[in-house]
Amino acid sequence: MTTRGLNRRKFLGRMAQSALATLVVGRASKQIAASASIKPTSVVVIGAGLSGLYSALLLEAKGISVTVLEARDRVGGRIYTLDDLPGKPEAGGQSLSETYQRLLTLAQKLKVPVEPLQQLDRALLLHINGQSVLTPDWSKSMANQLAESERSIVPPRLLTHYLHPNNPLEDATAWRSPTHFDLDIPLDDYMLAQGASPEALRLMNVYPFSMNSLETASALWAFKNDQQVQTLSKTMMHVKGGNSRLPEQMAASLNSVVQTKKVVTAIRSQETGVQVYCSDGSTFQADYVVCTLPFSVLRQVEIDPPLEGAQAEAVQELPYTIVTQVHVSVTNPFWEEDGYPIRMWTDSVLELVFPHKDASGEVQSLTCWANGASAKKLDAMSEQELGQFVKAELKRIRPATEGNVEIARVVSWGSDPYAQGAYAHFAPGQIRGFQNKMAKPWNRIHFAGEHTAIASPGMESALESGERVAGEILVRVA
Numbered sequence: 001m002t003t004r005g006l007n008r009r010k011f012l013g014r015m016a017q018s019a020l021a022t023l024v025v026g027r028a029s030k031q032i033a034a035s036a037s038i039k040p041t042s043v044v045v046i047g048a049g050l051s052g053l054y055s056a057l058l059l060e061a062k063g064i065s066v067t068v069l070e071a072r073d074r075v076g077g078r079i080y081t082l083d084d085l086p087g088k089p090e091a092g093g094q095s096l097s098e099t100y101q102r103l104l105t106l107a108q109k110l111k112v113p114v115e116p117l118q119q120l121d122r123a124l125l126l127h128i129n130g131q132s133v134l135t136p137d138w139s140k141s142m143a144n145q146l147a148e149s150e151r152s153i154v155p156p157r158l159l160t161h162y163l164h165p166n167n168p169l170e171d172a173t174a175w176r177s178p179t180h181f182d183l184d185i186p187l188d189d190y191m192l193a194q195g196a197s198p199e200a201l202r203l204m205n206v207y208p209f210s211m212n213s214l215e216t217a218s219a220l221w222a223f224k225n226d227q228q229v230q231t232l233s234k235t236m237m238h239v240k241g242g243n244s245r246l247p248e249q250m251a252a253s254l255n256s257v258v259q260t261k262k263v264v265t266a267i268r269s270q271e272t273g274v275q276v277y278c279s280d281g282s283t284f285q286a287d288y289v290v291c292t293l294p295f296s297v298l299r300q301v302e303i304d305p306p307l308e309g310a311q312a313e314a315v316q317e318l319p320y321t322i323v324t325q326v327h328v329s330v331t332n333p334f335w336e337e338d339g340y341p342i343r344m345w346t347d348s349v350l351e352l353v354f355p356h357k358d359a360s361g362e363v364q365s366l367t368c369w370a371n372g373a374s375a376k377k378l379d380a381m382s383e384q385e386l387g388q389f390v391k392a393e394l395k396r397i398r399p400a401t402e403g404n405v406e407i408a409r410v411v412s413w414g415s416d417p418y419a420q421g422a423y424a425h426f427a428p429g430q431i432r433g434f435q436n437k438m439a440k441p442w443n444r445i446h447f448a449g450e451h452t453a454i455a456s457p458g459m460e461s462a463l464e465s466g467e468r469v470a471g472e473i474l475v476r477v478a
Helices: 006-027 030-034 050-060 101-109 135-140 155-166 178-183 187-193 198-204 219-231 245-252 309-317 334-338 372-379 383-397 430-434 458-477
Strands: 042-046 065-069 114-116 125-128 131-134 236-239 264-269 274-278 283-286 288-291 302-304 323-330 344-346 352-357 363-371 405-412 445-447
Touching: 042 050, 042 274, 042 283, 050 065, 050 245, 050 288, 050 458, 065 283, 101 245, 101 458, 131 135, 155 198, 155 219, 178 219, 178 430, 187 198, 187 219, 264 288, 274 288, 288 458, 309 430, 323 372, 323 383, 363 372, 372 383, 372 405, 383 405, 445 458
Parallel strands: 042 065, 042 288, 125 344, 264 302, 288 445
Antiparallel strands: 114 236, 125 131, 264 274, 274 283, 323 363, 323 405, 344 352, 352 363
């Protein structure tokens, strides 16, 4: 991460305060807008991902002194553009749409351009039960071992097939209503009750969206995701030059430099303030703390006084989806040799394979994306074993890849000590058990992050939580 000059930083900070004051009034709670005078206050924000940076900008726009701590040597958290790889693939948040109103407004204020994404090729090669099949041929393929009533459904759409027609959620917040808590059960149990075949359940466990498996995820959580997908725009976008450009500009717009390589080990909240302790021996004091650490990481941090009840249970038990990506460079266009579509959906450990293209449509690289159990298998391999395995698996699935691909980068969010998973999800019974309690302020500690959002998907969920937590603090200091 580059170090910016002080004059430039002060200038950007003043610009950000002016622009983001409008955001606070326009987007945050009514209490924020009503806070005409704020007493001198200091806040330590733990985590320089989207939620931490956004809450810091909103608080600074109201005159609060903010210090942002980040464990990594870069800002952005789980927004991470691989700038040194062909096509600049995204290792973290992939895309946004015009429904991401906070993000789009913020990008406009900070003069960070967004642009439409290259449309994914509709053509898809399936590789299931050891056979390669084009989607138009799936229903009659020998590889298709689904029940008769399911044979016409291509495997990537099986989950939607069973969820979408029966989704009872009226809007993006309805999943939190006790009315629907009868659905807070294992997703595989729900699918079995709907008549899903054993083969359908097996295939639905390939690349399960925002979960590790059907057995360990709540059906209500799956309905929540299905409801959000229904309302997403068909026009997908990204930040020009890579999604990391947004958190980088957010950090540059703060009044003080984000302090990187600060691994928080303890947070102590007292009557008069909060102390934050880091592994390098440094200590920070403030009136309040905004903690955006994933609960998978926070559970290793000492909090004094300790969290209690359902909130403590949430921090210890909330599961995170394990994602491992293998980024592959292409030396020759093997798809021209075998005539198959580039994009693949497989029941192998590699699960999903898709291309990254430049503005002209030329393929720059491929990503193999594995979730859950498949990601765990990849994570258990050494770097050399993984490289050999992936190339051999691609050759088995697609012989034309032999000699035409090389492993460029492996990104394991499950093995990342500062993430320990790509994003949170809810296990059966957890929505009923602690969802409405897990983000409550604890003494002088406030919690944000995508895991605490209610209505928004993807990157927008991080901003939603940052906005909420800024509002909580501003109400306290008004």
